[in-house]
Amino acid sequence: MTAVIHTLPAVPGSRIAGMGHYRPERVVTNDDLAKTMDTNDEWIRTRVGIAERRFAAADETVASMGALAGGKALADAGITPDQVDTVITATCTADFQIPHTSTTIAATLGIHAPGSFDVNAACAGFCYALAAADQAIRTGNSRTVLVVGSEKLTRWINPTDRGNAIIFGDGAGAAVVTAADRPEIGPVAWGSDETQTRAIGTTDAGWIYQEGQAVFRWATSAIAPVAIRAAAAAGVDLADIDVIATHQANLRIIEAIARKLISAGVRPDVRLSRDIVTTGNTSSASIPIGLDRMREAGEARSGDLVLAVGFGAGLTFAGQVFRCP
Numbered sequence: 394m395t396a397v398i399h400t401l402p403a404v405p406g407s408r409i410a411g412m413g414h415y416r417p418e419r420v421v422t423n424d425d426l427a428k429t430m431d432t433n434d435e436w437i438r439t440r441v442g443i444a445e446r447r448f449a450a451a452d453e454t455v456a457s458m459g460a461l462a463g464g465k466a467l468a469d470a471g472i473t474p475d476q477v478d479t480v481i482t483a484t485c486t487a488d489f490q491i492p493h494t495s496t497t498i499a500a501t502l503g504i505h506a507p508g509s510f511d512v513n514a515a516c517a518g519f520c521y522a523l524a525a526a527d528q529a530i531r532t533g534n535s536r537t538v539l540v541v542g543s544e545k546l547t548r549w550i551n552p553t554d555r556g557n558a559i560i561f562g563d564g565a566g567a568a569v570v571t572a573a574d575r576p577e578i579g580p581v582a583w584g585s586d587e588t589q590t591r592a593i594g595t596t597d598a599g600w601i602y603q604e605g606q607a608v609f610r611w612a613t614s615a616i617a618p619v620a621i622r623a624a625a626a627a628g629v630d631l632a633d634i635d636v637i638a639t640h641q642a643n644l645r646i647i648e649a650i651a652r653k654l655i656s657a658g659v660r661p662d663v664r665l666s667r668d669i670v671t672t673g674n675t676s677s678a679s680i681p682i683g684l685d686r687m688r689e690a691g692e693a694r695s696g697d698l699v700l701a702v703g704f705g706a707g708l709t710f711a712g713q714v715f716r717c718p
Contacts, residue, residue: 401533406576407526409718410472413465414566414685415458416672417449423559430555437559442644446562446673449545453563454488459543460501462565462681467502469718470569472537474502477569479535480509481525483518483542483677485706486549487511498541508535515593516640516705517583518542518677519566520712523701524581526570527713538570542677551600560643561601562673566681568718579627582619583711586611593706603706612646612704617653620702623712631658635697636687636717640704641669641679650702659700664692676705684717693717 422445423434437443449458459482467474482495495509508529514521519542526538543565550558570578589611593603616639624631637654639647644667651665668683675682680701687693695717702712 404531404533404572406573406578407530407570408573408577409568409715410571411466411468411470411569411718412567412681412685412688413462413469414564414682415461415465416564416682417447417453417458419448419450420445421448426559430553430558432555432559441560442670443559443673444670447564448547449563453545455484455486455543455545456488456494456497456501458545458563458565459494459498459541459567462543462567463498463502463539463541466539466567466569470571472569474504477504477537477539478507479526479529479538480504480507481512481522481538481540483512483514483522484544485513485515485518485676486544486546494543504539514709514711515707516642516676516679517703517707517709517711519680520581520701520703521583523568523570523578524583524711524713527578530570530572536572539567540570541565541567542681544676544678546601546676549595549599549601554600556605557601557603560674562675564672564675564678564682566678566685568681577716579623579629579714581711581713582622582626585710586615586708589708592708609643609646611708612642613649616702616704616710617650617657619710620650620654620700620712621657623702624700624714627714629698629714632660633698634659634663634700636664636666636684636693636699638666638680638684638699638701640702641666641672641674641683642705644669677703688717
């Protein structure tokens with residue numbers, strides 16, 4: 394009974410060193426959907442703000458798209474596969490229950506024998522995975538973590554279900570998280586609403602369903618306070634936030650959250666991710682895709698303070714503040 398268990402030396406903090414994303418080539422417009430269901434461009438834009446979305450090809454998988462995004466993130470960070478010791482994938486549409494997606498991505502990228510696991514927190518998944526990466530690094534268990542959010546939602550959507558078929562798309566986003574001399578990723582503010590576990594789910598046939606109005610009311614009332622908690626946990630004034638990167642659920646929800654945050658102290662000139670307009674809702678992939686596309690467009694710059702918040706089925710939510718790579 395005299396043996397003492399030791400822990401690894403703690404690391405001061407972590408940072409996002411690079412990002413990447415992948416969107417499938419196939420563009421599906423609102424007019425395309427109108428050919429197969431009772432809808433039109435105006436109806437879709439008015440309700441969810443989407444003009445087009447991307448659908449994966451038959452031979453594209455959650456793992457293959459995740460590997461493409463992950464490879465771009467590694468290149469952006471200047472990190473080689475042999476430097477990665479951990480791979481974490483956020484997804485709710487995994488190709489298989491087993492094997493898990495992270496190891497398949499690692500194998501594709503030539504990452505040898507990493508610690509690897511998947512996270513399923515639905516649309517909040519990327520923030521959960523980023524928090525896990527940050528914590529693994531700060532406790533000394535990891536040094537370089539590849540975090541991936543990847544979804545092939547079109548496999549789970551009934552193409553005749555107008556309420557859901559207009560919303561979802563496919564794609565992947567990724568971030569490389571490394572050790573840092575000072576924290577550049579703040580503490581996570583996470584949780585769940587156990588009273589609404591069935592607000593979003595799957596039918597017996599395997600199709601995604603959601604109680605749209607209930608989710609809309611919840612998201613527009615509950616999520617801004619989560620983002621405010623994340624900023625407070627990081628010790629950051631809301632006025633210092635440069636970019637808001639929310640889960641791309643619905644343009645009306647995104648803009649409602651932004652208005653509440655501006656009322657609470659975020660600057661009116663804050664840059665807001667509106668990637669849903671041309672990518673659709675890609676669940677756990679939506680935050681990294683949207684933010685990386687803002688980087689490509691010069692709308693998010695290295696060193697910017699980003700406030701990210703994800704929310705979705707569970708109902709789960711999570712947010713944190715971090716520096717843009």
